[in-house]
Amino acid sequence: MRDTAFWLSSAALAFLLTAGAFLFLANLATAPSEKSLRPDQTPGGSGPAMDLELDGERLASLGSLPDQSLDLVIENEGAKQLTDVNVTLIVSSENTALSSSRFYRQTVEKIPAGGTASVRFEFDLVAPEQPIARVPAAREEPSREILELRATTPEGNSTVRTVILPP
Amino acid sequence: MRFRVGSKWCLILSVATVFAVGCAHADEETPIAPLAPMAGRVDPGLGPGTRALSSGPGYKGSPSWSPGGDRIAFTVDGYVVDKPTGSGDTVRWTTKDFIAVDTEWASEETLLILGAAPPAEAEKSAGSLDSLYRAHDGEDSLGLQRVGEEVLAIGPGRGGLIFALGSGPQESKLALARGNGEIYRPYTRHIAGRVAALSASPDDDEAVLAVRPPNDREISGLSVFDLRKGEGRQITRLEGNQEILGTPQWTQQGIYFVAGKKSTSLDSDGSEPLYYLYRVPPSGGAPESASGVGEDFVAATIRVSPDGKWLAVIGRLNPKAPTNLYVLDPLTEDFTAVTTNEDMEIKTGPDDLAWSPGGESVAIIARGTPSTEPEVRAEPADRLLRDFDNLYEIPVGGPEDAPR
Numbered sequence: 075m076r077d078t079a080f081w082l083s084s085a086a087l088a089f090l091l092t093a094g095a096f097l098f099l100a101n102l103a104t105a106p107s108e109k110s111l112r113p114d115q116t117p118g119g120s121g122p123a124m125d126l127e128l129d130g131e132r133l134a135s136l137g138s139l140p141d142q143s144l145d146l147v148i149e150n151e152g153a154k155q156l157t158d159v160n161v162t163l164i165v166s167s168e169n170t171a172l173s174s175s176r177f178y179r180q181t182v183e184k185i186p187a188g189g190t191a192s193v194r195f196e197f198d199l200v201a202p203e204q205p206i207a208r209v210p211a212a213r214e215e216p217s218r219e220i221l222e223l224r225a226t227t228p229e230g231n232s233t234v235r236t237v238i239l240p241p
Numbered sequence: 242m243r244f245r246v247g248s249k250w251c252l253i254l255s256v257a258t259v260f261a262v263g264c265a266h267a268d269e270e271t272p273i274a275p276l277a278p279m280a281g282r283v284d285p286g287l288g289p290g291t292r293a294l295s296s297g298p299g300y301k302g303s304p305s306w307s308p309g310g311d312r313i314a315f316t317v318d319g320y321v322v323d324k325p326t327g328s329g330d331t332v333r334w335t336t337k338d339f340i341a342v343d344t345e346w347a348s349e350e351t352l353l354i355l356g357a358a359p360p361a362e363a364e365k366s367a368g369s370l371d372s373l374y375r376a377h378d379g380e381d382s383l384g385l386q387r388v389g390e391e392v393l394a395i396g397p398g399r400g401g402l403i404f405a406l407g408s409g410p411q412e413s414k415l416a417l418a419r420g421n422g423e424i425y426r427p428y429t430r431h432i433a434g435r436v437a438a439l440s441a442s443p444d445d446d447e448a449v450l451a452v453r454p455p456n457d458r459e460i461s462g463l464s465v466f467d468l469r470k471g472e473g474r475q476i477t478r479l480e481g482n483q484e485i486l487g488t489p490q491w492t493q494q495g496i497y498f499v500a501g502k503k504s505t506s507l508d509s510d511g512s513e514p515l516y517y518l519y520r521v522p523p524s525g526g527a528p529e530s531a532s533g534v535g536e537d538f539v540a541a542t543i544r545v546s547p548d549g550k551w552l553a554v555i556g557r558l559n560p561k562a563p564t565n566l567y568v569l570d571p572l573t574e575d576f577t578a579v580t581t582n583e584d585m586e587i588k589t590g591p592d593d594l595a596w597s598p599g600g601e602s603v604a605i606i607a608r609g610t611p612s613t614e615p616e617v618r619a620e621p622a623d624r625l626l627r628d629f630d631n632l633y634e635i636p637v638g639g640p641e642d643a644p645r
Contacts, residue, residue: 128617130615130617133615133617134614134615136615166298166622167298168298168299168300168629169298169299169300169318170297170298170299170317170318170337171299171317171318171319171320171337171338172318173337218611220298220622222621222622224621234619234620234621235617235618235619236617236618236619236620236621236622236625237615237616237617237618238612238615238616238618238628239615240611240612240613240614240615
């Protein structure tokens with residue numbers, strides 16, 4: 075009788091300890107991953123991360139005029155100095171039938187680790203004349219202008235920001 | 242006795258451990274990470290299972306699935322492209338200065354395009370001198386071959402394409418083209434009025450035509466044309482400044498069309514014009530409001546499923562409701578919302594809706610509501626979805642199953 079009770083108690087104890095261990099491990103597994111994915115990082119580069127900062131008020135003040143300017147701050151979020159960072163600006167129309175894209179490029183020689191560099195682009199933001207009178211789409215409204223800013227390191231790391239300007 | 246005391250304490254300790262460890266949260270503030278979406282699947286606000294078929298800027302329109310369903314052609318700012326419905330790059334079929342109105346696949350390798358090349362554009366006065374062009378896959382895709390001039394409307398049917406040609410200012414004619422785009426049957430009998438849109442019957446033997454009758458300013462006539470006999474007849478005509486919007490659709494339960502008071506801009510009270518869904522039997526008669534959709538339903542675009550059993554409808558449950566995609570079963574009058582859109586603008590052009598060949602899904606065009614402030618995104622422009630008009634594949638169930 076005592077042996078039976080002993081074995082039953084031991085089996086129950088082993089079951090409870092095992093169940094407790096599994097529950098403990100399951101709770102550990104719900105901890106969030108500490109890796110932060112950056113959606114603006116294009117694949118291919120393995121160097122330090124960059125961030126691009128734009129002045130929202132300046133963006134709002136841009137108009138469909140020549141001689142517009144825009145300041146861009148590039149932040150080196152890595153632990154190593156960045157050199158020869160290519161910064162490009164492509165100005166295009168939402169209407170892809172218009173071949174009016176303008177391309178601007180500058181190079182930043184170095185950005186210290188944790189530091190920033192500022193780049194100013196001067197460009198035309200004049201909406202090109204619409205050669206097509208008939209609008210094929212149902213939405214009859216002016217096209218928006220698009221600014222695509224990209225910083226690229228020689229190692230292939232790239233960070234991009236696309237700005238869509240209201241008409 | 243020692244055993245009894247020891248086992249009792251072990252049991253108590255074990256139960257306490259289970260409750261303390263197993264039931265406690267490791268971190269009360271830890272959010273649950275969202276599930277990673279399936280490859281190619283997005284949820285742009287159009288409901289689960291939605292898949293983007295295009296991305297980037299450009300006004301898209303007139304989607305058309307290839308007969309095999311593995312490619313979809315559409316217009317972008319007037320020019321024509323096609324893209325694999327799986328993964329793959331977009332292929333351009335026309336030069337960027339081409340103005341396409343509609344595109345249809347005549348076969349897996351041939352695309353027929355209704356539109357105008359730029360030199361003809363300058364000569365247009367009434368905007369009705371479009372031509373039909375043929376483009377073959379694998380050839381110089383930007384070199385189009387003109388198949389017919391003064392083409393008014395096109396629609397798939399009879400294993401190829403049915404199209405209407407102008408025949409004087411007040412008349413039209415129909416013709417059939419094969420899968421390779423060659424015209425093989427031009428009908429000699431004239432149709433009174435100008436055909437504005439057409440589509441085939443479920444058995445492919447007839448076509449329904451939206452017609453602007455002679456001396457009428459509105460597209461107010463609805464005719465059927467027997468493609469075997471080459472004879473047509475008017476089945477109904479709208480009165481009171483009413484016009485037919487888009488292409489009438491021939492289901493197994495009758496012909497459906499969208500109509501309403503002609504819109505020039507805005508009505509006198511400042512509200513937008515409203516169009517409604519009507520049904521008329523192929524034998525003709527007075528149109529009646531479509532049953533099942535609700536008396537307040539505002540319709541924009543309709544397309545019949547490949548088997549003729551279902552009608553996809555883009556519209557609003559009432560004038561103040563958001564635009565959504567619905568599927569009507571004309572037999573049971575079951576009307577089901579397929580999308581649950583609240584913040585997307587679904588495009589409502591007459592050709593901005595297409596069924597996949599198997600009837601499992603529908604392609605629509607939508608975008609997010611544009612902001613009046615500059616928007617900054619962390620992706621290249623050609624990968625953005627919500628900011629621009631883009632194509633989405635919406636699953637609606639197979640032809641064997643009732644759309645949900």
